[in-house]
Amino acid sequence: EPEVTQTPSHQVTQMGQEVILRCVPISNHLYFYWYRQILGQKVEFLVSFYNNEISEKSEIFDDQFSVERPDGSNFTLKIRSTKLEDSAMYFCASKGKASGEQYFGPGTRLTVT
Amino acid sequence: QKEVEQDPGPLSVPEGAIVSLNCTYSNSAFQYFMWYRQYSRKGPELLMYTYSSGNKEDGRFTAQVDKSSKYISLFIRDSQPSDSATYLCATHGSGNTGKLIFGQGTTLQVKP
Numbered sequence: 001e002p003e004v005t006q007t008p009s010h011q012v013t014q015m016g017q018e019v020i021l022r023c024v025p026i027s028n029h030l031y032f033y034w035y036r037q038i039l040g041q042k043v044e045f046l047v048s049f050y051n052n053e054i055s056e057k058s059e060i061f062d063d064q065f066s067v068e069r070p071d072g073s074n075f076t077l078k079i080r081s082t083k084l085e086d087s088a089m090y091f092c093a094s095k096g097k098a099s100g101e102q103y104f105g106p107g108t109r110l111t112v113t
Numbered sequence: 114q115k116e117v118e119q120d121p122g123p124l125s126v127p128e129g130a131i132v133s134l135n136c137t138y139s140n141s142a143f144q145y146f147m148w149y150r151q152y153s154r155k156g157p158e159l160l161m162y163t164y165s166s167g168n169k170e171d172g173r174f175t176a177q178v179d180k181s182s183k184y185i186s187l188f189i190r191d192s193q194p195s196d197s198a199t200y201l202c203a204t205h206g207s208g209n210t211g212k213l214i215f216g217q218g219t220t221l222q223v224k225p
Contacts, residue, residue: 004156031211043157043201043215056210091156095211099145099164102213104156 002026004105006092012111013082021077021108023092032075033093033102034067036060043091049075082112116140119202119216128225132189136202136216139183143204143214146178148187151199151218160200161187192223 005024013019025032034046047057049067066078075094079086089107119136126132134148145164149157161176163169163185169176177186185202199218205211 006156033211033213035213042217043203043213045212045214048210048212050210056212058212089154093213098211101147101159101162102211103159104149106156107154109154 004092004094004103006090006105006108008108009106010109010111012113015084015112016081019079019082019110021079021090021092021110023075023077023105024073025075025092025094026096026103027073029094029096029103031095031098031100031102032067032069034077035091035093035104036088037091037107038088046077046090079110082110084112086110087112116214117202117204117216119219121217121219123220123222125222125224126192128192128194128223130192130223132187132192132196132221132223134187134189134200134202134219134221136185137183138185138204138214140206141180141183142206145205146176146185147203147213148174148176148185149201149203151201153199157201192221194223194225197222 007022032049037043047061048055064080068076091107092105093102095102117138148161151157166178166180173190175188199220201218202216203213
């Protein structure tokens with residue numbers, strides 16, 4: 001069964017460093033998303049991406065964040081200068097059509113020290 | 114008012130019990146409703162996806178949507194210890210972005 005994959009599973013970085021979180025969405029999907037979940041809190045939307053551009057972003061997704069689909073299979077989230085409060089689980093999700101189901105990856109646990 | 118509200122629990126039931134999980138939402142523009150299951154430190158796993166008011170059944174799971182009262186429910190029949198997890202309700206409107214808005218999640222423990 002097709003699934004969304006994410007790497008790495010756990011990333012530890014120092015404050016101020018850049019990190020890139022990687023995702024491989026389900027192969028025939030067209031809509032891509034990043035969410036995050038701070039420990040003990042709800043899953044929060046960060047950004048949606050369709051047709052090679054951002055279609056919506058949340059207030060969390062400021063200038064320190066960027067997304068890219070560098071080739072036909074990968075979808076990345078970059079945080080330019082990490083802060084302690086960026087520590088969270090980051091989930092990638094994808095769906096095949098506008099009204100379709102959204103499937104999540106296993107997440108990357110980002111720890112900023 | 115929060116867009117999606119969900120009692121965080123925890124909810125503890127004996128094995129074999131019928132479980133009822135609930136969410137309320139505030140925006141009548143929300144049209145699509147989902148239930149996800151999340152094990153500790155794992156990604157949300159899609160259980161149910163519904164569009165209209167009414168019931169949808171899949172095995173031991175039944176999702177119910179009442180748009181008039183902005184209330185969604187998930188029922189689990191014959192609950193098993195493996196059902197112990199956090200259950201997240203989520204919704205989005207008809208816009209193409211499909212941004213999901215999640216509830217807090219309800220932690221369920223099914224005791225053998």
